Amino acid sequence: MGAVVYALVDVDAMYVAGERLLQPQLRGRPVVVLGNNDGCVVARSVEAKRLGIPQGERWSRLRRDPRYSAAVPRSAHYALYGDLASRIESVVEEYSPDATPYSIDESYLTLPAARATELAHRMREQIATWIGVPVSIGIGSTRTLAHLATRQAKRTGGGIHNLAEADAEQRLLLDSTPVEEVWGIASRLADRLAGHGVSTAGSLSEMDPGRARRIHSVVLEKTVRELRGTSCWPLRPESVPRQQCRHTRQLGTPTCDPELLAAAAAGHAHQLARKLRRHQRRADRLTVQLTCGHTSLEVSQGLPRPTYSTPVLVDLAVRLARSLPRPGHSYHQLGLLAAPLRGVEQTTPLGEPARTVDERLSHALDEITTRYGTEAIGFATTGLRGRSPWQPRQEHLWPVSTTSRHLLPLVHG
Template sequence: MPMFAHVDINNCYVSCETLFQPQLKGRVVVVLSNNDGCVIARSNEAKALGIKMADAEFMVRKNLRDNNAVIFSSNYPLYADMSARLMNNLARYTYMLMVYSIDEAFMALGNIHSLNLDEHADLITRNVMHDTGLSITLGIGPTLSLAKLANKAAKKLRRDYLVLDTEKKITEVVENFPIEDVWGVGLAYYKKLSEYNIATAADFRNQKADWVRQHMTVQGWRLHQELWGKPCNVIRDVAERSKGIESSQSFNSYQTRLEPIEEAVAMHAATVALKLRQQKSMALTLTIYLRTNKHNVKHDQHYPSITVKVPFAANSTHQFTRIAVQALRAIWQPGYNYLKTGIRATGIIPAGEVQYNLFNGYHNNREQRLAELMDDVNQRFGRGALKLAVEGFDKKWAMKQDYLSKKYTTNWKDIIITK
């Protein structure tokens, strides 16, 4: 029977920070999002205080101050580098690794007969800690869904790993496992399942396959089968459905004029296009959105968004910017105090699989040459050395990072020196 593993870093961003400042272990530590807006990572001590993910910083400021908390701004270069070290370490234990996000991955373990999976899981967690300094949780199961479920169950049990390699073990774990915590059960599914008094993974498993097929999509049926240990998803399929590429940021101050927001949207379009080129992918759709401050009840609220289908899959900065700016003009309305904007690319496919025709009018070769030129200049002289004029000429969109730590692994000046 093939087995799969799901691995994630415990309290990822906080773990990266405390790795280089071990004196902070046992303290209340939180990491804030872009522009120090809201909480996106918490130490266990912060969780015990009732601080939740996505809590606005100003709403928990007093609680943090009263408990002598340590606050960090997001240090993405550090987190990305530590993530890469983890993934390189995990690759030693599998013939197929899929990086699912910055702090989690799936591993294919294959048909393992003679291997003791508990000993193998213990070996992986201990070696990762030794080689990277990062604490991970590992779940193993016969399907991707059960591996993910095993990981979450291990966290609830405060264990480093959990192996679900027999029907008895699977049955015991799913019996009281909340359905809303099952991978793939979003808000819409949760509401629908609640209507039928389905509260646990066991309740869902006990439904007949025909009922699941009738009331849920194909993906819901796949999940049902996977909870019974029947693989319906493979790592390749998960990679194809992986999260889209997004760039967003809150403004330092409320924006009421269209022109400054256009500059920010153009910057996000360039960022998304660059990320696609770096992974040799293209996108079929772009979603552009605006947000007011939901916490400011004195202001009228407006959360417009628009999804635009790209005529032909692309990763061109010029094309993305043109589409994004036009889309922004369609959803922007005067009279609102906008606090955030962003772009999300979905429908991502490999660059080599794009199909064109004789009548598309899309000058692909020209767009690609321009993109390569911009990438080359920016790689040699620094990010933003060459950009489109619509992005503006100053650094007004630089993130607020009042609590930024050092770039311990990516900047020579910040490397720790031992004596």
């Protein structure tokens, strides 16, 4: 095999692209995507950025500001974005068997060096035609350099930037890139580096790797080596099994009502158990946490035997949630934590079936919801039918048909 280079595929403004894909009327308009109970802006279109709408701004403030009256709100639709991400991933995988998703809108892969630019152009066009979202692709001899190349591709608007082709150009880009734009360099570390006379990616690449390790960590040492073109972070490193699993959400309406909190805990436990089954991990202990302003309360209890069963976790979450609230407080967030976790093989007693009866029931639930949608079946404790007050507000949610067949448009003949 010839030399390979790393490429990073990054969707341009993923959430906005997802909304525009199904609502072409949003093209060219200042779109803001609202997360967390429609509370604040989590993504902005270029037009919204141009209007000066800040990331993280509260919607309640934004909607009253006459400067932003043109802003079009949409509630974040994570199921849609996840669906798009997996479609993009399936295209990226065609180009390299080692393609690895890094976040919901980024994937790394390796490409043969000699054909990298040509393949990147083809991949970008294929994603635009098949899925309908714009991506930028950066190419470099290491993942850190590919990351810098992607930023440059976005900045120039060219869509693709290959840093592995011209050394002189790479040098120029490194020297003009502030060090905090390097992959993995947070602003506090950047401040510390400034104290050592390092303010650009170029000056970081010239630092002695041993010194980088001494003043910070082995991670910084690897970053220095990666900027020099030595790959230190290969794709698909040995995966470490999950040690904990969390499900935390804002409540649609702040409350102190133990029954409402119990319903929310049941709904969260259902999601948490699904996640555990997906990762083939069983929980030893469950913690329920309620948050009110800056203070939170929590209670936890061990499980009689490690499990990922939905009924067992729902039952425990409900009992714990009922025991927690203090009168006079209004809780706005409820979180569940399953930890420590254990592997499925490790927790099946010798001579016993691999799954308990209620674990088998849980797998049957998964099959039903995969086939008929998440609202097809559930536990009465969650108040599934209709919207319960604990469920997050999504007043600006646009119905889309890629994630649920209940949302398919009806055609009357």
